[in-house]
Amino acid sequence: MEDGQRMYSQQGGLTNMSGNVLPQYNMGQDEPSDQRKQEIGDILQQIMTITDQSLDEAQARCRKHTLNCHRMKPALFSVLCEIKEKTVLSIRNSQEEEPPDPQLMRLDNMLIAEGVAGPEKGGGSSAAANATAAASGGQPDSAIEHSDYRAKLAQIRQIYHTELEKYEQDLDLSDGSEIKNSDYEAKLAQIRQVYQTEYGKYEQACNEFTTHVVNLLREQSRTRPIAPKEIERMVTIIRKKFAAIEMQLKQSTCEAVMILRSRFLDARRKRRNFSKQATELLNEYFYSHLSNPYPSEEAKEELARKCGITVSQVSNWFGNKRIRYKKNITKAQEEANVYAAKSAAAHEGQGAAGYNVGGGQAGMYMNLNGGDNYQSSDNSITPHSRSQNGSPHDPKPEDSTDSWCAGAFMQGLDGDGDNYDGSSDEPGLKRPKI
DNA sequence: TCTCATGATTCACC
DNA sequence: GGTGAATCATGAGA
Numbered sequence: 443m444e445d446g447q448r449m450y451s452q453q454g455g456l457t458n459m460s461g462n463v464l465p466q467y468n469m470g471q472d473e474p475s476d477q478r479k480q481e482i483g484d485i486l487q488q489i490m491t492i493t494d495q496s497l498d499e500a501q502a503r504c505r506k507h508t509l510n511c512h513r514m515k516p517a518l519f520s521v522l523c524e525i526k527e528k529t530v531l532s533i534r535n536s537q538e539e540e541p542p543d544p545q546l547m548r549l550d551n552m553l554i555a556e557g558v559a560g561p562e563k564g565g566g567s568s569a570a571a572n573a574t575a576a577a578s579g580g581q582p583d584s585a586i587e588h589s590d591y592r593a594k595l596a597q598i599r600q601i602y603h604t605e606l607e608k609y610e611q612d613l614d615l616s617d618g619s620e621i622k623n624s625d626y627e628a629k630l631a632q633i634r635q636v637y638q639t640e641y642g643k644y645e646q647a648c649n650e651f652t653t654h655v656v657n658l659l660r661e662q663s664r665t666r667p668i669a670p671k672e673i674e675r676m677v678t679i680i681r682k683k684f685a686a687i688e689m690q691l692k693q694s695t696c697e698a699v700m701i702l703r704s705r706f707l708d709a710r711r712k713r714r715n716f717s718k719q720a721t722e723l724l725n726e727y728f729y730s731h732l733s734n735p736y737p738s739e740e741a742k743e744e745l746a747r748k749c750g751i752t753v754s755q756v757s758n759w760f761g762n763k764r765i766r767y768k769k770n771i772t773k774a775q776e777e778a779n780v781y782a783a784k785s786a787a788a789h790e791g792q793g794a795a796g797y798n799v800g801g802g803q804a805g806m807y808m809n810l811n812g813g814d815n816y817q818s819s820d821n822s823i824t825p826h827s828r829s830q831n832g833s834p835h836d837p838k839p840e841d842s843t844d845s846w847c848a849g850a851f852m853q854g855l856d857g858d859g860d861n862y863d864g865s866s867d868e869p870g871l872k873r874p875k876i
Numbered sequence: 877t878c879t880c881a882t883g884a885t886t887c888a889c890c
Numbered sequence: 891g892g893t894g895a896a897t898c899a900t901g902a903g904a
Contacts, residue, residue, distance in 0.1 A: 714883080714901085715881090715882070715883075716883080755883075755884090757892080758883060758884060758885090759883075761894075762882070762883070762884085764894080765894065766881095766882085768894095
């Protein structure tokens with residue numbers, strides 16, 4: 443009501459904010475000028491009286507009603523709004539037309555890139571726009587008093603602080619624990635869910651508050667010169683205020699995503715030895731398929747599952763194993779013998795004929811079936827040979843001059859006892875270069 | 877701290 | 891796209 447007091451002089455004349463008397467406006471074409479002045483003076487007096495009274499008083503309501511029904515009211519309010527527009531609001535104009543916050547845009551871009559937020563999730567502008575639309579969409583006028591306004595504001599503040607604390611707890615990634623591949627997606631999904639939940643709450647709060655303020659202004663516009671344009675400006679101001687909350691929400695989410703990603707990448711970068719059991723399984727497969735240590739995709743998947751590692755890791759392991767086997771063949775022989783003995787013991791008494799422990803001239807652990815007869819205790823790992831696995835990426839084409847060096851230890855024996863003389867049923871296997 | 881083992885990465889080749 | 895080879899990076903043990 444302070445504005446109203448500034449707008450009107452006690453003498454009934456119109457003044458601007460500086461107290462200067464403004465020119466009189468001719469609003470009634472047929473009325474004598476002194477009578478019009480008297481009526482305007484009456485209206486202004488009523489306004490001033492109302493501003494001094496509590497809105498809760500029934501008497502004030504009655505007077506407000508009388509004022510609202512006065513035939514001069516629309517014209518007078520039009521003039522007052524015009525004056526207000528030229529004075530008070532013009533000061534704000536230059537401050538309101540600001541470009542979108544670049545920081546908020548960066549956060550938006552990152553959240554979209556991370557799949558946490560999508561284009562359908564607009565910023566606070568959408569929330570405010572929704573609120574504006576709801577407020578101007580023919581909702582019944584609700585007589586909202588100042589106490590309602592304050593209560594609503596306090597309520598929103600309380601909700602905001604509570605939710606902020608809860609949100610930060612939900613996104614707490616400070617436990618320092620490592621993160622697995624599978625955990626990453628789950629954690630990211632959790633962040634996405636929490637963010638969207640909180641964003642929904644934010645939008646709701648922004649909508650509710652904006653609607654309340656719009657309703658309040660519309661109610662007051664019946665007794666004060668508040669133009670629709672001013673209500674729109676107020677919505678813009680509210681939107682800016684809520685943008686700080688939006689910014690904090692998005693910033694916290696971005697931080698959580700960055701922490702998660704950092705931990706995930708660290709965990710991936712750090713080399714971790716496979717478990718002893720996994721290494722045993724891989725070695726068992728490798729040496730039992732020594733004549734063709736190229737597991738099929740199915741075999742890789744099965745090994746990966748059994749070892750608790752990825753198919754890529756299995757591929758890496760076999761790649762490294764083949765190279766290092768060739769490089770240090772003497773040591774590899776010893777290792778192979780160890781696995782041969784192990785497997786022999788494991789298969790003893792089971793009638794397994796897949797291994798020839800210590801056989802061959804080099805005392806090499808060989809698979810007499812050319813690797814096709816891998817008889818692990820769990821035969822779910824599909825054995826294969828280069829000629830059988832049907833892989834489109836046969837590492838050793840039949841016409842290749844290269845060959846897997848395992849043949850060096852086969853000493854003329856392949857899977858079915860043939861020599862590596864080209865007459866084998868696996869023509870791709872030739873004598874190794876080594 | 878050094879050495880070795882080993883998983884991962886990179887690049888060229890097929 | 892799979893593979894071999896070289897290389898990097900890191901963990902483990904002496």
